[in-house]
Amino acid sequence: MSKLTGKAFLQPTHKRTLTQIKLRVNLLTKLKKKVQQMLTSQAKAAHRIGLTPNKVSIIGFIIALSSAVAYGLAPNPSWLLLLATFLLLASGFCDTLDGIIARTFQQATVFGGFFDSVLDRYADAAVYAAIIIAGLCNTIWGLAALAGSLLVSYTRARAEAAGIKMESVGFAERAERMLILAASSIIAYFWLGALNYGILLLAVISNLTVIQRALYVYKTLKEKSTVTN
Secondary structure (H helix, E strand, O other), X not given: OOHHHHHHHHOOHHHHHHHHHHHHHHHHHHHXXXXXXXXXXXXXXXXXXXOOHHHHHHHHHHHHHHHHHHXXXXXXOOHHHHHHHXXXXXXXXXXXXXXXXXXXXXXXXXXXXXXXXXXXXXXXXXXXXXHHHOOOOOHHHHHHHXXXXXXXXXXXXXXXXXXXXXXXXXXXXXXXXXXXXXHHHHHHHHXXXXXXXXXXXXXXXXXXXXXXXXXXHHHHHHHHHHHHO
């Protein structure tokens, strides 16, 4: 057994787990940065026509509310599910675009980040509430998915307020949740039950992400405490 292997084997379990999480975080962060680089040209075009990050955030919020209305009126007619999916993805595009504009053109502000986060939470709540009210999913699972969605963001906010970077930590950040919801909504156009299973999946992985983030914060703080002492 090599010295390196021996050290890794003897390393405390919580430290090995923390290292694995950090490696996963780095991979996800790199992937997101590549996607953001691909959207730079769209950000420049939006900037040329006078769109600011806050304006794009508001546009995305309005589109998300429109998606919620479409979900609320579905599944009759069933094409509303496709419309709701398109609007959901469009709002997600805006959510990515506002950040790119802010960073590219040095328009990032503390209030802008706060404002965007608040609108995102309202948008998420509206979409999940519409799906629940329309009877497109089990009420308990819908509420669990809604709670998990809000708590994923809350745990990040609280952790970063404590000085712990949380970008890409967890199974289901907002982008991943939107893609899962969009995919299950498209399948639901052909088989309505798919959306219920999609919500069930979101309920599970969202709350697992909350637990994962809580453990990550605990282990990081414990590690910092050990180093300090």
